[in-house]
Amino acid sequence: MRESQIMKIHYITGIAALFVVAVHIMMRLIMPFGLSLGYNNVIANYSNMPYAILLESILVLIAIHGFNGLRIILLELRQNKHWEDAVTAGTIAGAMGIIGFGTRTILVANGLGMQ
Amino acid sequence: MEQVKVAEQSDAKHTEKAHKQEKETLRSSVTLRVFRANRKTSEHAHFDTIEVPVQRWTTVLDALLYAKSYKDSSIGIRYSCRMASCGSCGMKINGIPRLACYTKVSELSGSSITIEPLSNFPHIRDLVTDFTQFFKHHHDVKPYILGDDPVAPANSGQGAEGETYTENIQTPEDVDKYLQFSYCIKCGLCYSACPTVATDTKFPGPQALAQAYRYTADTRDADTKSRLNVLDDRHGIWRCHFAGSCSSVCPKGVDPALGIQLLRGHLLGFSKNENRVAEKKRKTLDLL
Numbered sequence: 001m002r003e004s005q006i007m008k009i010h011y012i013t014g015i016a017a018l019f020v021v022a023v024h025i026m027m028r029l030i031m032p033f034g035l036s037l038g039y040n041n042v043i044a045n046y047s048n049m050p051y052a053i054l055l056e057s058i059l060v061l062i063a064i065h066g067f068n069g070l071r072i073i074l075l076e077l078r079q080n081k082h083w084e085d086a087v088t089a090g091t092i093a094g095a096m097g098i099i100g101f102g103t104r105t106i107l108v109a110n111g112l113g114m115q
Numbered sequence: 116m117e118q119v120k121v122a123e124q125s126d127a128k129h130t131e132k133a134h135k136q137e138k139e140t141l142r143s144s145v146t147l148r149v150f151r152a153n154r155k156t157s158e159h160a161h162f163d164t165i166e167v168p169v170q171r172w173t174t175v176l177d178a179l180l181y182a183k184s185y186k187d188s189s190i191g192i193r194y195s196c197r198m199a200s201c202g203s204c205g206m207k208i209n210g211i212p213r214l215a216c217y218t219k220v221s222e223l224s225g226s227s228i229t230i231e232p233l234s235n236f237p238h239i240r241d242l243v244t245d246f247t248q249f250f251k252h253h254h255d256v257k258p259y260i261l262g263d264d265p266v267a268p269a270n271s272g273q274g275a276e277g278e279t280y281t282e283n284i285q286t287p288e289d290v291d292k293y294l295q296f297s298y299c300i301k302c303g304l305c306y307s308a309c310p311t312v313a314t315d316t317k318f319p320g321p322q323a324l325a326q327a328y329r330y331t332a333d334t335r336d337a338d339t340k341s342r343l344n345v346l347d348d349r350h351g352i353w354r355c356h357f358a359g360s361c362s363s364v365c366p367k368g369v370d371p372a373l374g375i376q377l378l379r380g381h382l383l384g385f386s387k388n389e390n391r392v393a394e395k396k397r398k399t400l401d402l403l
Contacts, residue, residue: 003347003348003349003351003353004353004382004383005348007353007383008383011383045308072353075349076311076314076315076354077314077316078130079315079316079317079350084349
């Protein structure tokens with residue numbers, strides 16, 4: 001993949017993450033903060049399909065944006081092919097791991113047969 | 116009414132002159148702290164302190180050459196034109212990359228002037244640095260017009276045995292798009308000031324990227340794609356942090372940071388293809 005395409009994804013995920021996180025924060029502000037973090041409320045959030053999709057999109061967007069940011073920082077640290085390849089593979093694996101684990105959590109809390 | 120205007124203008128000029136004089140620190144002598152080290156002899160790096168007489172118009176290069184002529188002939192300096200055209204005498208003066216021939220001693224505050232070699236360049240001796248990597252980056256971005264020779268239809272020009280050449284016409288508006296970037300003198304000051312170059316040795320640097328933009332924006336260039344492919348790399352144009360220090364140190368008023376952002380626009384598809392725009396214009400003019 002060309003670096004310009006990766007950076008396009010980086011910028012788009014960044015802007016999109018800002019939007020979905022803003023929606024998420026606004027949703028949290030519709031009730032008192034303490035109540036919002038109550039067990040039943042949290043589980044109810046995951047059971048609400050549109051909200052679960054919103055949480056999943058936050059997870060995917062931030063994981064991609066964040067891990068690409070980490071890749072950029074690490075690429076500048078050293079300049080040799082082994083390091084660059086290892087950084088790319090490591091960050092892809094990291095992003096996949098985070099997305100996989102987060103998705104599992106959302107599915108379990110949603111009660112979609114993952115318990 | 117006109118007299119009042121003239122008086123106001125004259126007042127403004129006087130104030131400007133007073134400000135300029137205020138900025139100047141007039142002294143009869145100055146202490147130079149010159150960085151000394153020799154890579155070949157693995158000489159211990161240190162600063163030599165040399166006192167030199169100065170006048171209002173004395174430049175740092177003049178002061179250094181005085182020191183070299185009358186105090187210590189072993190100081191290693193590189194210089195050539197003495198008029199800010201060749202870019203040979205780039206060095207760090209009081210911590211900022213500048214051309215020694217373009218920096219007057221009276222512009223600098225403090226009683227001593229610290230002179231060091233440029234950062235981000237391999238050091239050779241004293242104030243002399245190695246520009247090999249810098250010019251390699253410059254060469255890599257293909258800083259010339261790519262594409263076919265401007266051959267015109269037969270009978271339209273001169274040339275030996277059927278070879279006909281014509282001018283590659285450009286409008287003044289087309290020239291304006293890249294003109295400021297063509298003033299670059301390859302002095303390396305922007306490269307020395309760049310924080311990304313300091314950490315990433317494969318990064319082409321502001322000078323090479325600004326030159327890449329200069330030729331990308333040129334309507335005569337026919338192969339922008341191959342140049343952009345060189346820049347669209349892991350350590351290419353995307354590694355610029357947009358610190359802007361390259362633009363602030365340029366002695367010729369070039370804005371490499373702007374060139375880099377404009378080039379990014381090309382790569383992301385935000386900017387128009389200059390060639391196509393010029394082609395459209397030409398066709399419209401032909402129709403008229």
